[in-house]
Amino acid sequence: MPRGEKQLNKIQHLGAALESGALAQVRRIINSDLQPADVAHILESSPPKERKLLWGLIEDENEGEVLQHLSDELQTWLLNQMSVQEVANAMTDLDADDVADLLQNLPNTVTREVLTTMDSQDRARVEAVLSYPEDSAGGLMNTDTVTVRPDITLEVVLRYLRRHRSLPDMTDNLLLVNRRDEFIGLLPINKILVTDGDATVREVMNTDVITIPADMEDSDVAQLFERHDLVSAPVVDALNGKLLGRITIDDVVDVIREDADHSLMSMAGLDEDEDTFAPAFKTSRRRAVWLGINLLTAFLASAVIGLFQGTIDQVVALAVLMPIVASMGGVAGSQTLTLVIRGHAIGHIDSKNVGWLLNREFLVGLSNGILWALVIAIVTYLWFMDLKISIIIGAAIIINLVVAAFAGALLPVLLKRMNIDPALAGSVVLTTVTDVVGFFAFLGLAAGFYL
Amino acid sequence: MPRGEKQLNKIQHLGAALESGALAQVRRIINSDLQPADVAHILESSPPKERKLLWGLIEDENEGEVLQHLSDELQTWLLNQMSVQEVANAMTDLDADDVADLLQNLPNTVTREVLTTMDSQDRARVEAVLSYPEDSAGGLMNTDTVTVRPDITLEVVLRYLRRHRSLPDMTDNLLLVNRRDEFIGLLPINKILVTDGDATVREVMNTDVITIPADMEDSDVAQLFERHDLVSAPVVDALNGKLLGRITIDDVVDVIREDADHSLMSMAGLDEDEDTFAPAFKTSRRRAVWLGINLLTAFLASAVIGLFQGTIDQVVALAVLMPIVASMGGVAGSQTLTLVIRGHAIGHIDSKNVGWLLNREFLVGLSNGILWALVIAIVTYLWFMDLKISIIIGAAIIINLVVAAFAGALLPVLLKRMNIDPALAGSVVLTTVTDVVGFFAFLGLAAGFYL
Numbered sequence: 011m012p013r014g015e016k017q018l019n020k021i022q023h024l025g026a027a028l029e030s031g032a033l034a035q036v037r038r039i040i041n042s043d044l045q046p047a048d049v050a051h052i053l054e055s056s057p058p059k060e061r062k063l064l065w066g067l068i069e070d071e072n073e074g075e076v077l078q079h080l081s082d083e084l085q086t087w088l089l090n091q092m093s094v095q096e097v098a099n100a101m102t103d104l105d106a107d108d109v110a111d112l113l114q115n116l117p118n119t120v121t122r123e124v125l126t127t128m129d130s131q132d133r134a135r136v137e138a139v140l141s142y143p144e145d146s147a148g149g150l151m152n153t154d155t156v157t158v159r160p161d162i163t164l165e166v167v168l169r170y171l172r173r174h175r176s177l178p179d180m181t182d183n184l185l186l187v188n189r190r191d192e193f194i195g196l197l198p199i200n201k202i203l204v205t206d207g208d209a210t211v212r213e214v215m216n217t218d219v220i221t222i223p224a225d226m227e228d229s230d231v232a233q234l235f236e237r238h239d240l241v242s243a244p245v246v247d248a249l250n251g252k253l254l255g256r257i258t259i260d261d262v263v264d265v266i267r268e269d270a271d272h273s274l275m276s277m278a279g280l281d282e283d284e285d286t287f288a289p290a291f292k293t294s295r296r297r298a299v300w301l302g303i304n305l306l307t308a309f310l311a312s313a314v315i316g317l318f319q320g321t322i323d324q325v326v327a328l329a330v331l332m333p334i335v336a337s338m339g340g341v342a343g344s345q346t347l348t349l350v351i352r353g354h355a356i357g358h359i360d361s362k363n364v365g366w367l368l369n370r371e372f373l374v375g376l377s378n379g380i381l382w383a384l385v386i387a388i389v390t391y392l393w394f395m396d397l398k399i400s401i402i403i404g405a406a407i408i409i410n411l412v413v414a415a416f417a418g419a420l421l422p423v424l425l426k427r428m429n430i431d432p433a434l435a436g437s438v439v440l441t442t443v444t445d446v447v448g449f450f451a452f453l454g455l456a457a458g459f460y461l
Numbered sequence: 462m463p464r465g466e467k468q469l470n471k472i473q474h475l476g477a478a479l480e481s482g483a484l485a486q487v488r489r490i491i492n493s494d495l496q497p498a499d500v501a502h503i504l505e506s507s508p509p510k511e512r513k514l515l516w517g518l519i520e521d522e523n524e525g526e527v528l529q530h531l532s533d534e535l536q537t538w539l540l541n542q543m544s545v546q547e548v549a550n551a552m553t554d555l556d557a558d559d560v561a562d563l564l565q566n567l568p569n570t571v572t573r574e575v576l577t578t579m580d581s582q583d584r585a586r587v588e589a590v591l592s593y594p595e596d597s598a599g600g601l602m603n604t605d606t607v608t609v610r611p612d613i614t615l616e617v618v619l620r621y622l623r624r625h626r627s628l629p630d631m632t633d634n635l636l637l638v639n640r641r642d643e644f645i646g647l648l649p650i651n652k653i654l655v656t657d658g659d660a661t662v663r664e665v666m667n668t669d670v671i672t673i674p675a676d677m678e679d680s681d682v683a684q685l686f687e688r689h690d691l692v693s694a695p696v697v698d699a700l701n702g703k704l705l706g707r708i709t710i711d712d713v714v715d716v717i718r719e720d721a722d723h724s725l726m727s728m729a730g731l732d733e734d735e736d737t738f739a740p741a742f743k744t745s746r747r748r749a750v751w752l753g754i755n756l757l758t759a760f761l762a763s764a765v766i767g768l769f770q771g772t773i774d775q776v777v778a779l780a781v782l783m784p785i786v787a788s789m790g791g792v793a794g795s796q797t798l799t800l801v802i803r804g805h806a807i808g809h810i811d812s813k814n815v816g817w818l819l820n821r822e823f824l825v826g827l828s829n830g831i832l833w834a835l836v837i838a839i840v841t842y843l844w845f846m847d848l849k850i851s852i853i854i855g856a857a858i859i860i861n862l863v864v865a866a867f868a869g870a871l872l873p874v875l876l877k878r879m880n881i882d883p884a885l886a887g888s889v890v891l892t893t894v895t896d897v898v899g900f901f902a903f904l905g906l907a908a909g910f911y912l
Contacts, residue, residue, distance in 0.1 A: 047688040048688065051809075055810070055814060168654065175655050177651040177655060180633075180692060199651070200627075200632060203628065203654070205626075236714055237499065238498055239498075241631060259710055260690035263687055263714065266718060266721075267721070270717075270725070274728075274803060275799060279796060284800060286810065287814065287817070287818070289821070290821045294829055300792065301829055305833060309785065316781045326773050328780075329777075329783075330767045330770060337758075337759040337762075341752060342748070344729050345729045345748050348726060348728070349737060352725060357506070358737045363506060363507065367738070370740070374748060377741070378748060378752055382752055385756070386756070445788075449784075
């Protein structure tokens with residue numbers, strides 16, 4: 011039976027065992043049959059009660075591996091229920107970068123206590139990673155590099171490796187350093203396999219290599235990995251060129267997933283790490299904030315309508331039609347906004363081409379404005395048999411779609427300059443603009459015409 | 462100078478050379494100094510005019526590598542301007558899976574013509590990949606596997622490899638097959654390096670391996686790679702267990718990026734492959750469709766308001782306040798919808814836990830409904846000094862937030878059952894629901910109270 015099916019079967023067994031309350035069987039499945047990543051996935055997919063039950067059944071020595079595969083939110087929740095000694099035990103077999111990741115979810119005092127329980131080499135490794143921001147190359151790197159000198163032969167390298175009997179996961183290159191620990195190149199391990207043993211490392215090494223400065227942002231690291239199809243890359247100190255560690259694709263994939271989740275979830279005011287199965291109380295509290303912010307902008311839109319109560323009182327059809335103007339503006343604006351936010355995220359948009367983009371969006375807004383203004387004006391005329399109101403709504407649609415295009419294209423740039431995350435604030439601000447402009451244009455024009 | 466900086470410098474040089482019209486210099490930079498992936502990135506980031514100019518300067522033998530790194534939309538656009546012979550030349554040095562990817566963007570007749578220009582081995586490889594759907598494991602795999610038999614020693618393997626002198630990119634395992642070409646296990650190449658040469662492959666091979674059936678969906682493949690930190694995985698025929706090829710992480714990263722982009726872009730009615738710098742005309746036409754769909758739902762909402770013209774005529778404050786009810790429902794619903802769509806995409810939500818989720822969302826909707834109903838009722842009272850209208854809007858908010866929670870949680874499931882993409886249709890249908898229910902609840906209650 012292929013491995014994938016076997017796993018699936020075990021997960022179904024687990025479900026059955028859980029339902030029938032056969033806890034001994036559940037314990038065996040989650041500790042021996044399933045891999046830690048699968049157990050983590052099951053925890054993520056379980057409501058709070060089952061989650062607690064399952065976590066209690068995981069044996070101490072497996073806790074670290076499972077924790078490592080959980081989202082930040084769940085890590086924090088579980089770690090904060092553990093004693094310092096339990097946390098320290100759980101981290102025994104993890105890589106330095108994974109330990110650092112976990113510790114970043116704990117209060118500083120606890121982190122310091124956990125560090126004191128480690129042996130000095132492990133502690134030094136973890137502290138090296140912790141000294142960099144979590145979202146930088148340094149925070150993403152691991153220090154488990156296998157380094158060799160360029161002046162030995164491949165045969166010597168092979169003998170050295172056979173004496174050590176293991177290589178860290180995802181080792182596709184050995185890293186070459188000089189006497190001062192400065193990075194000088196890579197020795198792809200495939201090269202060791204296909205080259206005769208009496209060649210020297212220098213003869214086959216690769217020096218045209220992408221090195222990553224420790225202070226590079228993690229999303230830029232992800233772009234380098236994506237663009238150049240890397241499995242691992244060396245991290246160096248930008249000042250002195252010393253080799254600090256290496257970043258591997260598995261951690262980069264997590265960055266890519268997080269960045270993508272961030273864009274998607276932020277647009278709805280959610281955290282990228284949002285726990286799908288968080289308890290109702292916790293979820294309500296968080297979402298309330300976003301609803302509150304939205305309420306402010308909704309009141310602003312209402313205030314604009316309030317200015318024109320007299321006009322609406324005169325022509326009640328205005329009240330019937332006004333949501334159309336706001337909604338079309340909102341949709342058009344959010345298309346531009348989404349495109350521009352994605353373009354920034356994957357590095358397509360910069361100061362050189364943003365002018366062209368703005369111009370294009372203006373043309374798109376104008377042409378779609380004119381097209382839909384005509385359609386809406388005709389439908390309005392057929393509905394209310396009032397030429398004046400048809401012309402007014404058409405004009406308001408054109409105005410709002412053009413403004414929406416500008417707002418959608420410029421907001422991300424402006425918000426970024428103000429150090430506000432465009433993915434988070436963009437859609438609220440945009441809707442405010444398109445609502446206010448839409449209602450103001452439509453009702454304002456009407457007030458002018460009907461006075 | 463580190464490689465990253467060097468690349469950046471070259472890209473800046475390119476910008477300067479382009480501006481000053483030094484085309485010979487531009488040609489040198491894009492053909493020799495920059496890597497194909499960087500050139501592809503520059504093309505993606507350029508408006509149409511510069512894009513055409515740059516593409517014209519790329520030498521024929523580099524076209525394939527550059528094409529391979531472009532988005533589907535750009536690939537299609539460029540390929541359709543090339544002759545069959547040019548396409549065939551461009552594909553000479555590409556892997557079978559990349560050739561298949563490119564060919565999928567061409568009309569069938571052209572694909573067949575290009576295939577006839579290839580030698581029979583290459584053609585067979587490409588046809589093997591083309592015989593699977595583009596979004597399946599088979600369409601993602603490459604056929605460049607290095608296979609060995611389990612009964613030889615590592616020394617023999619090493620000698621065999623040294624005779625061949627090269628291994629395909631991202632080879633972290635040799636694949637083991639029996640006489641009938643059935644997959645039986647992996648030999649990690651790291652094992653070859655750290656184990657003594659007289660051990661047999663069978664002694665060190667790994668048989669507890671994740672194998673991927675050729676008909677698995679690409680997003681499921683991506684989940685396996687993410688969860689188990691794979692660099693490559695063997696693809697087998699689900700029926701007879703024969704080894705067909707392997708999938709590598711670089712192609713999986715593209716799938717992850719595409720899936721994530723799909724969720725984000727679909728919510729605004731955009732294609733995940735949307736070209737940031739598509740010409741205005743093309744962009745307008747595409748977005749017009751989405752605006753048209755939205756217009757239908759906006760008219761539906763207007764029709765609901767139209768039912769209550771008489772009531773609004775009596776109490777004009779209703780017109781001022783009604784966008785608040787619709788907007789709060791829309792925001793609350795889109796939070797639930799986004800969470801649920803993400804939860805489905807990463808496999809957290811299934812039939813077992815969806816009931817718990819629905820219940821939680823109901824509680825969240827109800828509690829946030831009550832909270833904000835109170836706030837809105839108070840503000841409304843202070844604004845209009847009308848107790849009746851305050852109670853009415855409060856009740857409408859509670860109704861709409863509860864309905865929004867249900868709609869947000871259930872829509873993805875319902876749409877999926879109808880084979881409609883929830884990421885694409887979800888937000889339109891949701892807004893329709895929250896607009897219609899919001900206006901109906903608010904104005905309907907008002908009509909009842911004021912009659």
